[in-house]
Amino acid sequence: MDRPHRSGGRHQTALRGERRRQRLRGVGPGRRPELSVYLLNKILYLLDNDADFRKRIKEDPEGTVKSFPLTGDEIEALILGDVGTLYKMGVHTFFLNHLGRYEMFGVNRDNYLERIRSHMEYDPRFELGAMPLQYVPKES
Template sequence: MSKYLLNKFLYTIDRDTDLVERYRADPAATVARWEAEYANRLLNCVDGEASTWLAFDDTERTALITHDYPKLFELGAHPFLTLTLFIGMFERDYTEPLGFQLEYARRLSHVRLPYPDIST
């Protein structure tokens, strides 16, 4: 398990509107493509520099594909990264103000202090 890789996925997807829309429409293909093309690229570095060992485990991959943000939080994904990405993806599906944020809070209401470790 790699909290770093989960957070890197959330961060990079959230910063590209095309990737956000692809992730919303076809999460399995987006996760697979991102893992193949982006997972081992170094953030903010020169093209061509990359690692070779980063990959999601089955639990992480399933949580990403199913948009299971409570599970992602349990796995150590940073809550601000999950919240901002999923607001961008799902806020439009709610008619009431702060609709998705309230849903996010409801689905994470079972989490008690101490929160899962979100350090990478």
């Protein structure tokens, strides 16, 4: 920009050492947790929207997942189909449902709710049937 952003007339670059570092905290190199959650959501998004990616992940699940810069715990949770842990990590339930939809990593529509609820705090609405269903149950 060609003008200072505040009335004092000093640009950000004119700030002295310590004050400038304070403004840049958290911007430097290194992994940020938000990036991991984004990448996990992205993998599950691709699973639903990219047939080639879905084929690759069926053929080589571990290799495909390891091609993303995830931590060991994140890779393990995804490979094991541990939707409860992924949920606690911040992965959106909308995307987690894709695992059950495509029966990936041992998750299917029958065990999805059991797995995710095992990591959630108890809510009496589960027992009363007041919680919304994630899917339509199979008729026997």
